[in-house]
Amino acid sequence: MKYQTIEEVAAKWGVTPRQVRDYCTKGRISGVTFDGKAWRIPSNATKPGRKPRSRPQSPSILSILREEMEARMPGGIYHRLQIDFTYSSNHMEGSRLTHEQTRWIFETHTVGEIGADVPVDDIVETANHFRAIDSVITSARAALTERYIKNLHAILKGGTTDSRKPWFAVGNYKRLENSVGGIETAPPSRVHADMVRLLAWYNASGHTFEDILAFHVRFETIHPFQDGNGRIGRLILLKECLKHGITPFIIDEPLRRFYYRGLEGWRKDIRGYLLDTCRTGQDRFSAMLRHYGHTAAADAADKRDSR
Numbered sequence: 348m349k350y351q352t353i354e355e356v357a358a359k360w361g362v363t364p365r366q367v368r369d370y371c372t373k374g375r376i377s378g379v380t381f382d383g384k385a386w387r388i389p390s391n392a393t394k395p396g397r398k399p400r401s402r403p404q405s406p407s408i409l410s411i412l413r414e415e416m417e418a419r420m421p422g423g424i425y426h427r428l429q430i431d432f433t434y435s436s437n438h439m440e441g442s443r444l445t446h447e448q449t450r451w452i453f454e455t456h457t458v459g460e461i462g463a464d465v466p467v468d469d470i471v472e473t474a475n476h477f478r479a480i481d482s483v484i485t486s487a488r489a490a491l492t493e494r495y496i497k498n499l500h501a502i503l504k505g506g507t508t509d510s511r512k513p514w515f516a517v518g519n520y521k522r523l524e525n526s527v528g529g530i531e532t533a534p535p536s537r538v539h540a541d542m543v544r545l546l547a548w549y550n551a552s553g554h555t556f557e558d559i560l561a562f563h564v565r566f567e568t569i570h571p572f573q574d575g576n577g578r579i580g581r582l583i584l585l586k587e588c589l590k591h592g593i594t595p596f597i598i599d600e601p602l603r604r605f606y607y608r609g610l611e612g613w614r615k616d617i618r619g620y621l622l623d624t625c626r627t628g629q630d631r632f633s634a635m636l637r638h639y640g641h642t643a644a645a646d647a648a649d650k651r652d653s654r
Contacts, residue, residue: 348378348389349390350387351388352386352388353367356388362394367386368386372413372486372488373488374488379392380492380494381482381485382494382495382498383482383499386489406644407644408589408592408594408641408648409487411424411425411641412589413484413485424636426453428595429477431446432476432597433453433476434446435598436578437449437469437578438600439577440577440578444469444473448465449473452473452477458470467508468508468509475502475507478502479502480585487586490550491586491587493539493543497520499579499582499583500519500575501517503575503579509574514573516573523573526570527577528607528611532569532570533569533570533571538571541571545562545566554591556593556622556625556652557622560584560618562587563583564614564621567580584596592647592651593652594651596627596628598624598628605620608624609625626652
């Protein structure tokens, strides 16, 4: 497949680059991908037609997050998502930074008073995770591909101690065997084939909430990267929920053990544990939306979630 840049497509279609970028972010061009820095548009893509006029709709969670992200609005749902999601996801993987220290880094872009026992990588990966969330919000409507997933890993692990190890593949699949919670994961030689099959299944699915969680469990079981699999998997959950109008969720400390129990149960075909845990997270996210005045968006998402 050959790809073109936004500028090349704009010239071909007779529109501005801004219009093409808008088509990409709204998912109106089939097969478009995002590599973390730029949109890649299939050379055979066709120009989207005019949309029929319709009644005004409630803003989506994705549109709210994008608006607040672009404005760097303090104290809103974007601000809360960045801090709570980053702290919780990193903390699950052993980060020693507190919630308050995570908040300080996000708000001030400085380290502040952090104890000497905190590894530098915890700080680097926190800043990287903020960037990864921004990338997910920017490109939520892009196709989920191997390239997309690898780019998220490159963002998360770039500049860390691991990135300087010759055997550690930042932005690429693992080279050495690894495991998670005593569960056998895919050997390095099988990761690419397993990921191709998983993505083919998922991209042909109905993208329901259950489909998204099923992808997550299979992704974590493959464990394609040397490190960072849990955080990448949860970032993909965020992306796909935002893309398909489903309320996202944060696995915080109170939900942590239930989340792990849910992953284990799903592998045994007991899906209720993980579904209930994540739905509890959705309820909490909806409550946050209402707290920040986004009642219409919360109501619209809740209505879709209940289908």
